Amino acid sequence: MGPAAAKPARHTNLTDVARRAGVSSMTVxxxxxxPESVSEDTRRRVERAVAALGYVPNNIAGGLRSRRSxxxxxxxxxxxxxxFANVVQGLTDVLYGHDYRVVLGTSNYSEAEExxxxxxxxxxxxEAVVLPAGDHRxxxxxxxxxxxxxVVEIWERLENPVDMNVGFSNRDVGAAVVTHLVERGARRIxxxxxxxxxxxxxxxxxxxxxxxxARLLDQKPIVxxxxxxxxxxxxxxxxxxxxxxxxxxxxxxxxxPAVGVLLEAHEAGCAVPQRLMVAGFGDxxxxxxxxxxxxxxxxxxxxxxxxxxxMIVGRLGDHDTGPRAIDVGFEVIPRDSTARTQADDxx
Amino acid sequence: MGPAAAKPARHTNLTDVARRAGVSSMTVxxxxxxPESVSEDTRRRVERAVAALGYVPNNIAGGLRSRRSxxxxxxxxxxxxxxFANVVQGLTDVLYGHDYRVVLGTSNYSEAEExxxxxxxxxxxxEAVVLPAGDHRxxxxxxxxxxxxxVVEIWERLENPVDMNVGFSNRDVGAAVVTHLVERGARRIxxxxxxxxxxxxxxxxxxxxxxxxARLLDQKPIVxxxxxxxxxxxxxxxxxxxxxxxxxxxxxxxxxPAVGVLLEAHEAGCAVPQRLMVAGFGDxxxxxxxxxxxxxxxxxxxxxxxxxxxMIVGRLGDHDTGPRAIDVGFEVIPRDSTARTQADDxx
DNA sequence: GCACTCGTTGTTAACGATAACAGATCATGT
DNA sequence: ACATGATCTGTTATCGTTAACAACGAGTGC
Numbered sequence: 001m002g003p004a005a006a007k008p009a010r011h012t013n014l015t016d017v018a019r020r021a022g023v024s025s026m027t028v029x030x031x032x033x034x035p036e037s038v039s040e041d042t043r044r045r046v047e048r049a050v051a052a053l054g055y056v057p058n059n060i061a062g063g064l065r066s067r068r069s070x071x072x073x074x075x076x077x078x079x080x081x082x083x084f085a086n087v088v089q090g091l092t093d094v095l096y097g098h099d100y101r102v103v104l105g106t107s108n109y110s111e112a113e114e115x116x117x118x119x120x121x122x123x124x125x126x127e128a129v130v131l132p133a134g135d136h137r138x139x140x141x142x143x144x145x146x147x148x149x150x151v152v153e154i155w156e157r158l159e160n161p162v163d164m165n166v167g168f169s170n171r172d173v174g175a176a177v178v179t180h181l182v183e184r185g186a187r188r189i190x191x192x193x194x195x196x197x198x199x200x201x202x203x204x205x206x207x208x209x210x211x212x213x214a215r216l217l218d219q220k221p222i223v224x225x226x227x228x229x230x231x232x233x234x235x236x237x238x239x240x241x242x243x244x245x246x247x248x249x250x251x252x253x254x255x256x257p258a259v260g261v262l263l264e265a266h267e268a269g270c271a272v273p274q275r276l277m278v279a280g281f282g283d284x285x286x287x288x289x290x291x292x293x294x295x296x297x298x299x300x301x302x303x304x305x306x307x308x309x310x311m312i313v314g315r316l317g318d319h320d321t322g323p324r325a326i327d328v329g330f331e332v333i334p335r336d337s338t339a340r341t342q343a344d345d346x347x
Numbered sequence: 348m349g350p351a352a353a354k355p356a357r358h359t360n361l362t363d364v365a366r367r368a369g370v371s372s373m374t375v376x377x378x379x380x381x382p383e384s385v386s387e388d389t390r391r392r393v394e395r396a397v398a399a400l401g402y403v404p405n406n407i408a409g410g411l412r413s414r415r416s417x418x419x420x421x422x423x424x425x426x427x428x429x430x431f432a433n434v435v436q437g438l439t440d441v442l443y444g445h446d447y448r449v450v451l452g453t454s455n456y457s458e459a460e461e462x463x464x465x466x467x468x469x470x471x472x473x474e475a476v477v478l479p480a481g482d483h484r485x486x487x488x489x490x491x492x493x494x495x496x497x498v499v500e501i502w503e504r505l506e507n508p509v510d511m512n513v514g515f516s517n518r519d520v521g522a523a524v525v526t527h528l529v530e531r532g533a534r535r536i537x538x539x540x541x542x543x544x545x546x547x548x549x550x551x552x553x554x555x556x557x558x559x560x561a562r563l564l565d566q567k568p569i570v571x572x573x574x575x576x577x578x579x580x581x582x583x584x585x586x587x588x589x590x591x592x593x594x595x596x597x598x599x600x601x602x603x604p605a606v607g608v609l610l611e612a613h614e615a616g617c618a619v620p621q622r623l624m625v626a627g628f629g630d631x632x633x634x635x636x637x638x639x640x641x642x643x644x645x646x647x648x649x650x651x652x653x654x655x656x657x658m659i660v661g662r663l664g665d666h667d668t669g670p671r672a673i674d675v676g677f678e679v680i681p682r683d684s685t686a687r688t689q690a691d692d693x694x
Numbered sequence: 695g696c697a698c699t700c701g702t703t704g705t706t707a708a709c710g711a712t713a714a715c716a717g718a719t720c721a722t723g724t
Numbered sequence: 725a726c727a728t729g730a731t732c733t734g735t736t737a738t739c740g741t742t743a744a745c746a747a748c749g750a751g752t753g754c
Binding site for chain 2 (some may be wrong): 739740741742743
């Protein structure tokens with residue numbers, strides 16, 4: 001152990017295997033990648049030599065020559081969020097089955113970082129890049145275009161994707177939830193948003209809320225902003241009950257504040273769903289466990305990752321025919337927080 | 348767009364840049380990797396040429412020659428668990444700062460899969476491998492040893508790590524929680540475990556529980572097994588109250604069943620913490636929000652990833668002097684579920 | 695003025711695999 | 725018997741970079 005790091009040792013390579021198997025290295029390469037293209041006898045001898053020498057293929061060398069790194073880059077804001085973790089899980093699930101690996105980068109919700117990280121990943125010559133739909137830097141778009149690598153923008157369904165796109169429409173989400181509430185008897189619906197922290201997805205939900213209450217109830221939007229936390233939701237409901245008691249339903253931008261609304265309602269003696277209905281977004285575990293159960297919207301996160309992977313595999317394979325954009329939709333999960341019966345409604 | 352996938356196009360390479368800058372490609376390489384090793388003038392000319400041509404370095408080629416892929420492999424059971432997601436986040440946080448990328452693999456809690464995935468990742472010649480401590484297959488250990496790549500086993504602190512190791516001791520966790528309960532006045536403590544699903548970490552906690560109740564209370568272990576869910580915890584407490592009403596504290600193998608215990612206690616009219624104290628493990632969000640708050644154990648997940656990364660960077664750099672094993676410890680978070688006062692205790 | 699070092703740059707030969715092509719062998723049909 | 729094609733294997737050059745070494749000029753000390 002000297003002071004300097006030991007130079008990584010030489011591994012056994014194709015030539016070693018070839019020598020041992022008594023064939024050329026090209027034959028070994030073939031035997032490993034397309035076993036049906038060599039004779040039965042050769043294949044067996046190569047297999048034995050590989051096992052005996054413990055040969056591990058070197059994708060770096062192969063990738064250099066063939067220009068196919070068998071690597072897909074994925075840049076997300078953070079992995080420490082179930083949303084993106086699930087997407088990545090779906091992505092790897094499918095890609096590994098096709099012998100692609102995933103190289104991960106995190107942008108920590110910073111566009112500058114996203115740009116830097118993506119550029120760094122490109123040095124590894126990924127065969128495709130996956131990143132969340134959103135307000136990328138212009139530079140990043142140009143970089144990706146110049147490199148000419150296939151790109152999948154995920155999560156949000158876009159009007160004009162850079163290349164490929166899988167996601168759902170947050171506008172549709174807003175409309176669906178409001179419609180659900182109205183069907184259950186809501187007559188005056190408030191929206192709990194995130195104020196200055198509002199991102200594009202949240203904005204889309206809010207705007208769709210506004211349009212839909214206008215259309216179905218002829219109501220003006222009533223928006224209460226609060227931090228995206230349980231306590232934020234509590235505070236929001238306190239204000240709602242004080243400022244506008246006629247409100248009989250609340251649509252929260254996410255499940256966390258929605259749970260806060262439920263807890264505050266319980267303490268304030270405000271009956272859910274009889275007096276007030278509550279709906280959130282994201283299908284957080286909380287909402288499933290709390291009583292009454294929280295009506296919410298479930299997005300097929302994992303499925304988004306899987307579909308992105310399938311698109312990539314199709315594009316890189318020899319059957320580049322699949323669609324370039326897919327709307328995976330979402331699911332409104334009705335639970336007790338909006339389970340108002342006709343009898344309740346009349347009260 | 349023909350039926351076959353287009354062969355990835357040739358990118359601008361070092362030679363292109365060199366030609367434009369009027370130097371040799373070796374000089375460009377140096378200017379990019381160690382700018383201080385070329386003259387001021389040369390550096391500027393190279394920078395300009397790089398910018399003009401939009402050159403993106405090719406790590407595949409560089410890695411082949413230098414045998415340094417600047418890639419770290421990380422194999423975890425699933426990314427869709429906050430535990431591992433946080434570890435990976437910590438890992439990438441640090442590694443990206445040192446210009447390493449993380450290639451991810453998931454084993455889905457299967458040893459066979461772990462073996463396969465790791466072998467696949469090794470083809471990309473990672474400079475180190477990170478994987479959870481645990482019962483790897485023998486083959487895997489041999490493979491890693493033969494390849495000679497540095498390995499960090501994470502999460503659990505091991506007696507005999509394969510190579511490097513960062514984690515905490517689940518035995519210490521068990522002892523610390525029981526000690527906490529005893530200090531708060533517990534006299535008869537039950538353990539809610541996971542029965543047949545018990546993994547090595549859970550077992551360590553259970554065994555330490557048994558030893559510590561023996562030592563401090565001269566009590567025999569009282570174990571109730573239940574599924575690792577909220578409902579499992581509910582069922583476990585129902586049995587506890589029926590079978591052994593003298594029990595005044597419950598240590599659950601995880602927060603999920605512990606929350607179930609809390610909920611069931613509430614419904615059964617069993618006062619927490621006065622009549623019964625409850626402790627869990629994992630610092631799940633639930634436990635923070637529920638009332639009474641759940642006493643639990645917090646493990647510095649992200650820190651584990653960061654330390655693993657630091658160990659790797661040290662090992663691969665020219666200062667291979669750091670420790671090869673680190674116990675990151677853990678933190679008992681006392682909340683109301685064990686906040687019994689002296690007065691309570693006497694009742 | 696000579697040997698020597700230092701800083702800078704260039705030249706050459708890998709790294710380990712695979713694409714592309716060429717050659718060998720063998721069966722088959724005519 | 726011979727062309728034809730199918731099947732299998734070998735040879736050569738190459739992917740883009742960097743390690744290793746060589747070379748050169750300028751400055752330095754004696």
